[in-house]
Amino acid sequence: MPAPITDEQNRLDREALLDTAERLFYARGIQAVGMDEIRAASGLPLKRIYRFFSAKEDLVVAMLKRRDQRWRGNLASHVEQVPDPRERVLAIFDWLSGWFAEPGFRGCAWINAYGEFGPSSEAVLAEVRAHKQAFRDQIAVWVHATGLPVTEPVFLLAEGAIVTAGISGDPAAARHARAAVATLLATL
Structure with missing residues (x-):
């Protein structure tokens, strides 16, 4: 036995x-x-x-949850090393640039899962939404420290860079989004 x-x-x-x-x-x-x-x-x-x-769906949800913790933890470790609040917001895009350049980068795992399951899996959809909200909330904390009301544009530029880099395979999307955020922060 x-x-x-x-x-x-x-x-x-x-x-x-x-x-x-x-x-x-x-x-x-x-x-x-x-x-x-x-x-x-x-x-x-x-x-x-x-x-x-x-079920496979349960495995997918558990994988996404665990990836979320690691992904956002790695981002926070990078960003929170930067002392200046405005530079901290820009560091989001520096971290994204490094991630985009990693071998095997295929874009956002949550967008990919949503693309495959769409609304047909409530559990996967809930996990995708939870990740996107947590990422937005994480950005909001860093943006709030600048005293500027630009959380939504920064979040949308980060999301757009992720999708663009995933589709194009070009990490330059992070650099372009960073430049747009730098301009935004400088003009307010």
């Missing part, structure tokens, strides 16, 4: 499964990757995968 699976092994297997799903979904698209492929790439039996996530 096999030894029982420990809580620590469950945690490690769940993280490895989420790593595999994120890598495959982001690289190839959620709909293009079947659960058998996730099973093969993760090395976990399907029965075990479905104990963690009863």
Whole structure:
């Protein structure tokens, strides 16, 4: 009889499964990757995968939630190193530029998920909306420190740069958005 699976092994297997799903979904698209492929790439039996996530949709939502925490955490680590409030807002775009230039960059995982699921999955739609609201709120904190009422334009320029870079494959979108925000901050 096999030894029982420990809580620590469950945690490690769940993280490895989420790593595999994120890598495959982001690289190839959620709909293009079947659960058998996730099973093969993760090395976990399907029965075990479905104990963690009863449906592919649940796996997608969990992957997006975890990616949100890491993505916004990395952004905050970069931006919050900058002491000047206006420069901190510009640092958002410096971080985006670095992300856009990473190998395998395929745009926004949440926009991609929305593009594949649209309103057909309430759970995925809710997670996409939660991420976008959290990103907007994060930007609002940094913009508020400048004393200028420009949260919406900064957020829209960041979102536009992400979509543009994802489609064009050109990280220059971050530089262009940064220049627009710099002009906006200088004129108010």
